[in-house]
Amino acid sequence: MTVAAGDWERRQTLVVCTLPPKTLGLQLRDRAGRTSTIQIEASGYGSFIIEYLPKGATKSFEVISGDSKQTTGPPAVRVIRMGKKLKLLNADKTVLEYQTEPSDPPPGIDSIFKRGGYIHPVLTPSGRLVTDDYPSNHKHHHGIWFPWTKTEFEGRSPDFWNMGEGKGRVEFVSLDKTWAGPVMGGFEARHRFVDLTGEAPQAVLNERWEVRAYAVNAKEKPYWMFDLVSSQQCASSSPLTLLKFYYGGLGFRGHWDWNGTNNTFYLTSEGETDRVKGNTTRARWCHISGMVDGERAGIAILCHPENFRAPQPMRLHPSEPFFCYAPSQLDSFEIKPGDTYISRYRFIVHDGAPDRAELDRLWNDYAHPPEVKVEK
Numbered sequence: 001m002t003v004a005a006g007d008w009e010r011r012q013t014l015v016v017c018t019l020p021p022k023t024l025g026l027q028l029r030d031r032a033g034r035t036s037t038i039q040i041e042a043s044g045y046g047s048f049i050i051e052y053l054p055k056g057a058t059k060s061f062e063v064i065s066g067d068s069k070q071t072t073g074p075p076a077v078r079v080i081r082m083g084k085k086l087k088l089l090n091a092d093k094t095v096l097e098y099q100t101e102p103s104d105p106p107p108g109i110d111s112i113f114k115r116g117g118y119i120h121p122v123l124t125p126s127g128r129l130v131t132d133d134y135p136s137n138h139k140h141h142h143g144i145w146f147p148w149t150k151t152e153f154e155g156r157s158p159d160f161w162n163m164g165e166g167k168g169r170v171e172f173v174s175l176d177k178t179w180a181g182p183v184m185g186g187f188e189a190r191h192r193f194v195d196l197t198g199e200a201p202q203a204v205l206n207e208r209w210e211v212r213a214y215a216v217n218a219k220e221k222p223y224w225m226f227d228l229v230s231s232q233q234c235a236s237s238s239p240l241t242l243l244k245f246y247y248g249g250l251g252f253r254g255h256w257d258w259n260g261t262n263n264t265f266y267l268t269s270e271g272e273t274d275r276v277k278g279n280t281t282r283a284r285w286c287h288i289s290g291m292v293d294g295e296r297a298g299i300a301i302l303c304h305p306e307n308f309r310a311p312q313p314m315r316l317h318p319s320e321p322f323f324c325y326a327p328s329q330l331d332s333f334e335i336k337p338g339d340t341y342i343s344r345y346r347f348i349v350h351d352g353a354p355d356r357a358e359l360d361r362l363w364n365d366y367a368h369p370p371e372v373k374v375e376k
Helices: 356-367
Strands: 002-004 010-018 027-030 035-037 045-053 058-064 077-082 085-090 093-099 118-122 168-179 184-195 202-214 223-234 240-242 250-253 265-268 285-292 295-303 314-316 322-325 333-335 341-351 371-373
Touching (some): 035 045, 045 058, 077 168, 077 184, 085 184, 085 202, 093 202, 093 223, 295 322, 341 356
Antiparallel strands (some): 002 058, 010 045, 027 058, 202 223, 223 341, 240 333, 250 322, 285 295, 295 341, 314 322
16 A cells, blocks of 8 residues: 655545455554554445655555454544433543434523534533534524525425524434444434425435544644534425525534634634634635633634535624534525535644644645555
């Protein structure tokens, strides 16, 4: 196996490759005899993290049978089911929790806002919380979630975002798969978008989420890294039209303490720090941060270049810690029967202020991963 860095320096970079059928092994060995861990899935995909590879360089490995000691300890990334929650951990520290069945709203919030199928909490490596759930000034916001807002379906106008209007909802359907491992762990789940504006509730979209958290080990500036892939398909023979609107799509709601015009800090890949000027602009990534327990903490959301209308336009709220990648800002579009609307995002969660150069590097890893050549 030969890995080529390409045009970028690689540090703690995820490498994914397709291996020959029935490949066995737990380790990679380079030409100097050093070994590292590879995780091989039943599908034939191999995943490993390369510590360092200079720009333009290549490195060769062979897959070998691993030391039995590797199998005695817990995997680096673990997944634990706890009632209505699914917890993903890296080295026994919580990265995030996924809400399966609907959670119970806090006292005083109407049950119409009850929802499942979202990510909250998200924590930094030091354990600081960066998301919020059922905030009182926007009760339908939930950590990391994915509803559409202004839509048309069979002549009606369901709204899957503003749940208080009772025009639509997104339901958790099932948790289909979980896995753990030395390189990554995650889950697959299904959701359903339901129109509530007709004579009876009607399924509009079926959605599948795949979430993967990775065992990155940046010692000097620790961070968590996880991916979300949303795949949406029509649930009937009718299309869903997403009308031109300034929000709708992947949403993020930040820590409650970040409310207020001066308490949330934004930084986009284009260098914009003014939340008003940054609103409706397009960017490869956006970083959102604020103070938590007296220290800075934040999260960067990376938009994959293969996403529809990438780099996608963004909604940066003027006074609340809310962010949304909203491709509908540019114009209306349809999700048609037989098509699959795929959205890919990567999340970098860390303590401290953002490092623009580092986020650019991480986006390049995501958008332009190392090339791998595999020989039998």
